[in-house]
Amino acid sequence: MNLPKITLCPFLDAAEPLRSRAPSHDENGKALSDFMMLFPGLKDKPESLVRDVIADVQLVLTRFGDRVVFAEFNQKLSLLWVSTKAITGLRFEIACAIQERVPEARLVSHI
Numbered sequence: 291m292n293l294p295k296i297t298l299c300p301f302l303d304a305a306e307p308l309r310s311r312a313p314s315h316d317e318n319g320k321a322l323s324d325f326m327m328l329f330p331g332l333k334d335k336p337e338s339l340v341r342d343v344i345a346d347v348q349l350v351l352t353r354f355g356d357r358v359v360f361a362e363f364n365q366k367l368s369l370l371w372v373s374t375k376a377i378t379g380l381r382f383e384i385a386c387a388i389q390e391r392v393p394e395a396r397l398v399s400h401i
Contacts (some may be wrong), residue, residue, distance in 0.1 A: 346391040
């Protein structure tokens with residue numbers, strides 16, 4: 291199975307619901323782990339600042355290599371969804387790394 295690549299770009303009107311796009315299992319059938327982060331007020335910021343934040347998040351996520359299976363940033367909601375391999379503590383490690391680059395980012399939910 292080919293898993294989606296990290297896609298961090300503004301998705302203002304995605305054709306399918308996120309639950310249809312985000313994978314739930316890895317290539318070996320093992321369940322993935324997910325979390326969301328909110329970026330309060332980002333949608334009201336200048337486009338250049340939004341691009342900088344997205345670039346910072348993408349930089350962090352690429353550091354985790356293939357442990358990050360899917361990521362999508364919804365600019366309209368200022369919400370980041372990340373699916374990772376199920377490795378203990380990885381979600382919090384990634385969320386903390388994002389907060390180091392973008393201090394206003396908030397962990398909303400993890401599954």
